[in-house]
Amino acid sequence: MSTLRNHVQLIGNVGQEPTIANLESGSKVARFSLATNEYYKNKKGEKEQNTEWHTVVAWGKTAEIVEKYVVKGKEVGVSGKLKSRSYEDKDGIKRYVTEIEANEILLLGTKNGNE
DSSP states (O other): OGGGTTOEEEEEEEOSOOEEEEOTTSOEEEEEEEEEEEEEEOTTSOEEEEEEEEEEEEEHHHHHHHHHHOOTTOEEEEEEEEEEEEEEOTTSOEEEEEEEEEEEEEEESOSSSOO
């Protein structure tokens, strides 16, 4: 059961081109947004869609996979854990962020749905 602690699995579509940074240590970090959709019927029986946005961060070899293969619109599966951090913005206001630190990326579907 310890493998279930702080474990996230999502399937969604990449919302923007990933950003890649090369660190001084020689390692890479990749960031991208992931949209997950949930469909349900409202009280009138009409189909509704709810979209949640997630920030995904990948390091090292996983970041290299993101750099090579992940593009805006691509459907991907992400497995990882939740990480929370805080920082001060340019106005000195403390901001809090929760991100998914990916340890595995699964490439699904096609790039734009037509390739």
